Amino acid sequence: MLTKSAALKVVPEVAAPVPRAPANAPAAEAVAPARTLLLNASLEPLCVVTLHRAVLLMMSGKARVLESSGLTLHSEHDEVPVPVVISLTRYVHVPVRRPVPPTRRTVLQRDQHRCAYCGAGADTVDHVHPRSRGGRHEWTNVVAACVRCNHRKADRLLHEIGWELGFTPRAPRWSFAFGPAGSRLDPAWSAYVPA
Ligand SMILES: [Zn+2]
Incomplete structure (x- = not known):
């Protein structure tokens, strides 16, 4: 989905900071989202990325945070909100979204x-x-x-x-939900995802 965009390549040496929760919050590991919804600059959903990749996109200025979890990530030099939804700062043309095959x-x-x-x-x-x-x-x-x-x-x-199905099988609506980062929809993404 993003393979056409060389501009999205980020420096792999940049280590994502470790989440740190506010003093009275539960452990960051327990509440920090492992996945982030990535939107195009036009706010169309593109795909689901790992928290690590989301942070790299943010730190390199290629994405901005639209929704955060309220937690903050700290590194030696930076502080960034833990992203739940981010959008690219520049529009990426996505030529054709191929349907996901049933595997x-x-x-x-x-x-x-x-x-x-x-x-x-x-x-x-x-x-x-x-x-x-x-x-x-x-x-x-x-x-x-x-x-x-x-x-x-x-x-x-x-x-x-004498068996019957309890539902009607359909093609999944979310092609980007099947990226490497996982498949479940985060309720916090709902405002950005077509119903
Ligand atoms: Zn069975």
């Missing part, structure tokens, strides 16, 4: 690692309409499934075994 990882993330059939922890992906019977590998036909349900269902259709 084991992205499907499990979308379904929060819960089996679509029994709700147990899921490690596998099931094609609701089995591929062997013409089902396609697309977001609307894949769900997270536990090994047991996947095995029991095998190549049968749901109505053949």
Whole structure:
């Protein structure tokens, strides 16, 4: 997503400062966000970055803080607010946002690692309409499934075994939510994320 922008490369030697909480606050490690929402200069969401990367962008002047957690990061020479949402100071042209393909990882993330059939922890992906019977590998036909349900269902259709889905599988709305930094949405980002 940001690969087109050489301008975003930051000096890797700059170490991110260690979070330090106010005297009466809980330990910074417990409350500092590990991930930060990065917006373009136009305030469109671009991606989710690690706190470390967010701080590097801020310290190099490439991003500014829009929302902070209220905590402050201290280093030898600098103090910066712990960022929750940052925006680039210069607009980056993002040519095309490619849709995220349904892979084991992205499907499990979308379904929060819960089996679509029994709700147990899921490690596998099931094609609701089995591929062997013409089902396609697309977001609307894949769900997270536990090994047991996947095995029991095998190549049968749901109505053949009296199962049903509790939800309608869809493509995830947030392509940038599947970046390396993680997938869960922080409520503090809601003002900047399309509903
Ligand atoms: Zn299951």
